Amino acid sequence: xxxxxxxxxxxxxxxxxxxxxxxxxxxxxxxxxxxxxxxxxxxxxxxxxxxxxxxxxxxxxxxxxxxxxxxxxxxxxxxxxxxxxxxxxxxxxxxxxxxxxxxxxxxxxxxxxxxxxxxxxxxxxxxxxxxxxxxxxxxxxxxxxxxxxxxxxxxxxxxxxxxxxxxxxxxxxxxxxxxxxxxxxxxxxxxxxxxxxxxxxxxxxxxxxxxxxxxxxxxxxxxxxxxxxxxxxxxxxxxxxxxxxxxxxxxxxxxxxxxxxxxxxxxxxxxxxxxxxxxxxxxxxxxxxxxxxxxxxxxxxxxxxxxxxxxxxxxxxxxxxxxxxxxxxxxxxxxxxxxxxxxxxxxxxxxxxxxxxxxxxxxxxxxxxxxxxxxxxxxxxxxxxxxxxxxxxxxxxxxxxxxxxxxxxxxxxxxxxxxxxxxxxxxxxxxxxxxxxxxxxxxxxxxxxxxxxxxxxxxxxxxxxxxxxxxxxxxxxxxxxxxxxxxxxxxxxxxxxxxxxxxxxxxxxxxxxxxxxxxxxxxxxxxxxxxxxxxxxxxxxxxxxxxxxxxxxxxxxxxxxxxxxxxxxxxxxxxxxxxxxxxxxxxxxxxxxxxxxxxxxxxxxxxxxxxxxxxxxxxxxxxxxxxxxxxxxxxxxxxxxxxxxxxxxxxxxxxxxxxxxxxxxxxxxxxxxxxxxxxxxxxxxxxxxxxxxxxxxxxxxxxxxxxxxxxxxxxxxxxxxxxxxxxxxx
Ligand SMILES: Nc1ncnc2c1ncn2[C@@H]1O[C@H](COP(=O)(O)OP(=O)(O)OP(=O)(O)O)[C@@H](O)[C@H]1O
Numbered sequence: 199x200x201x202x203x204x205x206x207x208x209x210x211x212x213x214x215x216x217x218x219x220x221x222x223x224x225x226x227x228x229x230x231x232x233x234x235x236x237x238x239x240x241x242x243x244x245x246x247x248x249x250x251x252x253x254x255x256x257x258x259x260x261x262x263x264x265x266x267x268x269x270x271x272x273x274x275x276x277x278x279x280x281x282x283x284x285x286x287x288x289x290x291x292x293x294x295x296x297x298x299x300x301x302x303x304x305x306x307x308x309x310x311x312x313x314x315x316x317x318x319x320x321x322x323x324x325x326x327x328x329x330x331x332x333x334x335x336x337x338x339x340x341x342x343x344x345x346x347x348x349x350x351x352x353x354x355x356x357x358x359x360x361x362x363x364x365x366x367x368x369x370x371x372x373x374x375x376x377x378x379x380x381x382x383x384x385x386x387x388x389x390x391x392x393x394x395x396x397x398x399x400x401x402x403x404x405x406x407x408x409x410x411x412x413x414x415x416x417x418x419x420x421x422x423x424x425x426x427x428x429x430x431x432x433x434x435x436x437x438x439x440x441x442x443x444x445x446x447x448x449x450x451x452x453x454x455x456x457x458x459x460x461x462x463x464x465x466x467x468x469x470x471x472x473x474x475x476x477x478x479x480x481x482x483x484x485x486x487x488x489x490x491x492x493x494x495x496x497x498x499x500x501x502x503x504x505x506x507x508x509x510x511x512x513x514x515x516x517x518x519x520x521x522x523x524x525x526x527x528x529x530x531x532x533x534x535x536x537x538x539x540x541x542x543x544x545x546x547x548x549x550x551x552x553x554x555x556x557x558x559x560x561x562x563x564x565x566x567x568x569x570x571x572x573x574x575x576x577x578x579x580x581x582x583x584x585x586x587x588x589x590x591x592x593x594x595x596x597x598x599x600x601x602x603x604x605x606x607x608x609x610x611x612x613x614x615x616x617x618x619x620x621x622x623x624x625x626x627x628x629x630x631x632x633x634x635x636x637x638x639x640x641x642x643x644x645x646x647x648x649x650x651x652x653x654x655x656x657x658x659x660x661x662x663x664x665x666x667x668x669x670x671x672x673x674x675x676x677x678x679x680x681x682x683x684x685x686x687x688x689x690x691x692x693x694x695x696x697x698x699x700x701x702x703x704x705x706x707x708x709x710x711x712x713x714x715x716x717x718x719x720x721x722x723x724x725x726x727x728x729x730x731x732x733x734x735x736x737x738x739x740x741x742x743x744x745x746x747x748x749x750x751x752x753x754x755x756x757x758x759x760x761x762x763x764x765x766x767x768x769x770x771x772x773x774x775x776x777x778x779x780x781x782x783x784x785x786x787x788x789x790x791x792x793x794x795x796x797x798x799x800x801x802x803x804x805x806x807x808x809x810x811x812x813x814x815x816x817x818x819x820x821x822x823x824x825x826x827x828x829x830x831x832x833x834x835x836x837x838x839x840x841x842x843x844x845x846x847x848x849x850x851x852x853x854x855x856x857x858x859x860x861x862x863x864x865x866x867x868x869x870x871x872x873x874x875x876x877x878x879x880x881x882x883x884x885x886x887x888x889x890x891x892x893x894x895x896x897x898x899x900x901x902x903x904x905x906x907x908x909x910x911x912x913x914x915x916x917x918x919x920x921x922x923x924x925x926x927x928x
Contacts, residue, residue: 261297261317268305286310286329297339299323313338314356321346335360336378344368357382358400365389379404380421387411401425402443412436422447423465430454444469445490452479461486468493474502477509488515501532508533541675544639549680551635552652560652562659571655572664573684574599574753577674577733579722580644580715581701583742584668584689585619587749592666594750598757600658602667605631608646611706620648639676641669644711648673655682671722685756686732687749689739690722696740 273288286309289302296316302308302323310332311324318338324330325347334356341361348370358380365384368374369392376398377390384404388411390396396415403424409432412420419441420433427447431454433439439458445467452471455461462485472495480486489510496502497517506516508529513521531539562571574591576584592601605621607628616622623631628647631637640649650667658665669677674686691697694716701712725732735752739745 261295263291263294263296263299263301265301265304267291267294268301272305272308286331288312291316302326311335324349344371353395368393390415397438409433433458440485452476455480456482459483459485463488465490466494467491470494471496472499474499474505474509477506481509484512486510486512489513490517492517504529504532537672537675540672541639542679544641544672544676545679547632548635548637548639551633551637553635555635560659561656562665570681570683571659573602573655573682574664574666574756575674575677575684575686576666576668576689576749577671577686577722578668578689578739579691579697579718580670580711581704581707582689582691582697583739583745586742587689587739587746588666588668590746591749591753595753595757598664599666600661600663602650602654602658602665604648604650604654604667604669605637606646606648608644638680638682639669639673641672641676643670643672644714650677671718671725685734687752688722688726688733688736689745689749690726690736691719691740692738693740694719 268289271289271291273290274286287305287307288310289305289308290310290312292312293315296313296318298320299313299316299318300320300323302311303326306326307329308327309329311327311330312332312334314334315337318335319340319342321333321335321340321342322345324333328349329351330349331351332354333352334354336356337359339361340357341363343357343362343364343366344355351373352371353373354376355374356378358378360382362379362382362384365379365386365388367389369389372392372394374393375395377393377396378398378400380400380402382401382404384401385406387401387406387409390399390411391413393415397418399412399415399417399419400421402421405426406422407426407428409422409427409430412432413435415436416438417436418438420436420439421443423443424446427444427449429451430444430449433442433454434457436458438460440460441463442455442458442461443465445465447469449466449469450471452466453476455464456479459482461480461483464480464486467490469491471491474496476496480489489506491497491506499505503516504525507513507521507525510516511526511530515521530536535543576588578584588601592599601618603617603619603621605623605628607623607625608620610616610619610622614620614622625647628640628649631649631651632640636651636653637649638652638655640647642648648669650669650673654667655665677684697719698712698716701707701715707715726736737745737748737752
């Protein structure tokens, strides 16, 4: 495209259009001149080069074209079979020093006449050539614009490099397709209104200061290079325009191009465009592939090329250089990065800053990289109730969870407490904290920064509890890159009107903020649809009480409390002494988790899993002792499996069984974009994991006591979750 454009519009070339692009076709379409008698004498002569040069010398002497010269230079270009027999004659006399060509009045059957580089002033002889289709009179001394009677089928005219100053009405030349008027002295475009076939027009290097008179022409190629244009106007209706050259003018804005939807190439070299934002005027030209802004002040702007590539993503050539795929990806990553890329960057940033700090052994460190510190993340659009639900959950399940308090740069709402709802900090403090490696993840939302610190998690881990936090989707994506593997529960409004009413009733948000929050529902729903397993559970939150009950149920299932309650209930009813199979109930071993009389949950031993604790070992010895030969093979196998798991946990061969309770589903594969950016991150991540594993050797993990003593029932984890997910698929 670039090459084509350059050729087509090169001011240095004799014609602004590609040589021969139209010529043969134009001649072929011209009416037949069926070899009339009088033309027999004009028949093709295969003249020798010597003969020709002698004639040329003669004509050069006085500038008068003679019959001898004509007959030596005329060519019969043959016949073209298009139904009727067509013959056409071509006379070419370039650089013959001609000034008088009046003899051509006799050559009425000429169809192609080339007279470039002569000294011709008068073209009136053309009036006698009714079949003329192509006329090249470039590089002459003609001042009279179309100073001849119109040949009926004149299609191509080249008057470039002449002395013309004024255009005249060309309604009698309505068959014109291609017109080259470069290097004249026209100051105005006029008289072309009736040229209803004109597709190529070049007026390069004239004195035109305003584009006019082109309305409704079927122009495909327009060249106005090297004029005095200050703005782009008068092109609105050129709906067929494909190639436009406005280089070497004084244009400051791209306004005026926005409706030219077929434009594929625009040359605006050496103008006065200084703002990248000007590209917005051509943003919607989806066929635009080639743009040149070379020599404009805008090129000095920082990140000029990347910005333009981002704004005009269909470009394949910018400033005569190919736009590479890497440039396209980089520009999108820079100006509108996909959420995954934002999250990956966020993660890399915090990881690097963390690694630059003295390494500390953390309470949330667990015996293996595969058994991460248990966390629960509630996610969903702003104001969907996740914060309130998180607080309530932490209150009710206070033996398991504590609320992880995030930091934010926004001011506190009425009733919010510093340190409880958020840590409210200034933007400066927030930035300092980032540089001190304090954050696990951060996010920018609604003009404010939010972040979850390592300390927030540690404060909870130190209590031996799991951390419960709430955050937007971007925070989830970032956290998914970290070594934490929380359970993610999506709380999503399904009744949009109700959600909007709720947001309005909070009296905290502007309409724009409400719109944004509402638009993000779709983002969550799409993520859930497109990435199966991304969220561990999805709970509609139109009714908070219902949402809480579902959430509670899900969490109980994560903690295997549901099942245990069932077991306790069995015990609670004295009459319930037989099993469904009719067997006598067996005496169950004491449960590691049990509900105290007050209804709160306590651990059996009240201590963390400690392989050196003899009472813990005794407990399993007791289990062993209670095994009776009457047990079914399935029961025995199950008990052995549990025993094996516990043994392995104690000697550290495999992750503690408790950790499985909060083990989330496998990560969804990162997108290719993400992979590009994540390479660095994964390297860093793995080294970080090594640090963590090393720390396990010397530190006794402090774990939520309640999470420790329950053996995983294979397959039991996600029954309710699956049920809920299926039921509430959005
Ligand atoms: N560390 C974090 N990372 C990502 N998102 C966060 C983080 N902390 C808070 N958010 C989320 O940012 C959004 C804006 O929080 P903010 O507290 O200002 O909103 P809100 O109007 O109180 O809504 P909500 O009741 O959902 O918290 C909320 O959706 C919140 O969950």
